[in-house]
Each structure stands twice: as C-alpha cells, then as structure tokens.
Amino acid sequence: MGGNQSVPKVTAQDKAILDLKLQRDKLKQYQKKIQVVLDREHEIAKQHLAAGQKDRAVIALRRRKYQQSLLVKTDGQLENLEELVSTIEFSLVQVSVMHGLKQGTDVLTEIHKELNTESVEKLLEDTHEAQAYQQEISEMLAGQLSNDEEDAVQDELAALELEVVSVSACSWWYCTYEHCVGWGTSASRRTTDGPGHYSRAW
Numbered sequence: 001m002g003g004n005q006s007v008p009k010v011t012a013q014d015k016a017i018l019d020l021k022l023q024r025d026k027l028k029q030y031q032k033k034i035q036v037v038l039d040r041e042h043e044i045a046k047q048h049l050a051a052g053q054k055d056r057a058v059i060a061l062r063r064r065k066y067q068q069s070l071l072v073k074t075d076g077q078l079e080n081l082e083e084l085v086s087t088i089e090f091s092l093v094q095v096s097v098m099h100g101l102k103q104g105t106d107v108l109t110e111i112h113k114e115l116n117t118e119s120v121e122k123l124l125e126d127t128h129e130a131q132a133y134q135q136e137i138s139e140m141l142a143g144q145l146s147n148d149e150e151d152a153v154q155d156e157l158a159a160l161e162l163e164v165v166s167v168s169a170c171s172w173w174y175c176t177y178e179h180c181v182g183w184g185t186s187a188s189r190r191t192t193d194g195p196g197h198y199s200r201a202w
Contacts, residue, residue: 013090049164
C-alpha cells in the first residue's frame with residue numbers, strides 16, 4: 001500500500017511562481033547592496049561640485065538616478081507578474097508571464113553589473129582610462145532617463161550645490177573668525193578691572 005502514490009505534477013504555473021519568488025528575493029538582495037553604491041555616487045557628486053566640476057557631478061547623479069529607476073521599475077514589473085500568475089486563467093497569460101520573467105532576468109543581470117564599486121570610483125578619477133569610462137557612461141545614459149527623472153537629477157544637483165556652498169561659507173567664516181580671535185587675544189593685555197578681565201590693545 002502506498003507504493004502507487006502519484007507524484008504531484010509541477011505545472012507551468014507552479015514554475016512561474018517559483019521563478020517570480022527567486023527574482024523577488026534576488027531583487028531584495030540587490031536593493032540592499034546597491035545602497036552603498038548610491039551613497040558613494042552622491043558623495044562623488046559633492047566632491048566634483050566642490051572642485052568646480054559640475055559636468056562630472058551630473059554624470060554621477062544621472063548614473064545614480066538610472067540605478068534607482070532600474071530597481072523601482074523591476075519591482076513594479078515583478079508585482080504585475082505576480083498578479084498575472086495568480087489568476088485562474090493562467091493559461092491565457094502564460095506567454096506574457098514567460099516573456100516578463102525573461103525581461104526580469106535581463107534587468108536583474110543589468111542591476112548586478114551596477115553593483116561594481118570599482119566602476120563607481122572611476123567617476124572620481126582623472127586618469128585617461130577613467131575619463132574614457134565617464135564619457136562612456138554619459139553616452140550610455142543619454143536618453144535613458146525620462147523627463148521627470150532628469151528633473152529629479154537637476155533638483156538634486158541644485159540641492160548639492162547649496163550644500164557645498166554652505167559648507168564652504170561656514171569653513172571660510174570659521175577660519176576667519178579663528179584668525180581674528182587668535183590675533184586679538186595675542187594683542188590683549190590685562191587691565192586693572194580685576195583678575196580675568198582683558199581689554200584689546202588695537
């Protein structure tokens with residue numbers, strides 16, 4: 001008895017559900033890992049702005065926005081596919097689901113390439129190889145971002161410019177203040193007003 005128990009058949013729908021789960025798990029892993037890259041690109045853009053290299057700052061911010069959009073779009077695509085897979089009429093949408101899964105795999109492969117921290121550092125370097133890479137990235141991103149995404153890049157650039165200017169102004173004021181206080185203290189002399197009282201000898 002029990003020897004003739006049939007093994008449940010794995011349907012195309014079962015396989016699609018499994019593939020979707022694997023893609024979602026991989027996407028979540030990439031979302032955590034790529035945050036390091038996104039933070040570094042933000043910092044690189046600030047450094048370029050501080051050095052007066054606005055065009056290079058824009059490249060870093062555009063690449064950052066492109067990576068963010070990849071994550072958002074892929075997450076949305078997988079969510080749509082999950083809805084299709086869960087439908088009773090799966091056989092009617094099977095071709096669309098399989099095509100969507102193939103696209104998801106391709107995009108995840110693209111996201112994985114973006115996790116390379118060494119390529120991020122090339123955005124900061126001044127070597128001939130790094131400059132060629134920066135030009136390649138600039139050309140690759142041309143037309144990749146939507147108008148809204150490009151607007152977001154420009155907004156982030158403007159915010160960074162204000163931040164860099166504020167930091168520079170604070171640093172200048174602090175240095176100037178320290179110089180004045182130091183010079184004034186060295187020129188001070190003790191008066192007869194009592195212990196601990198000073199007047200400036202200008």
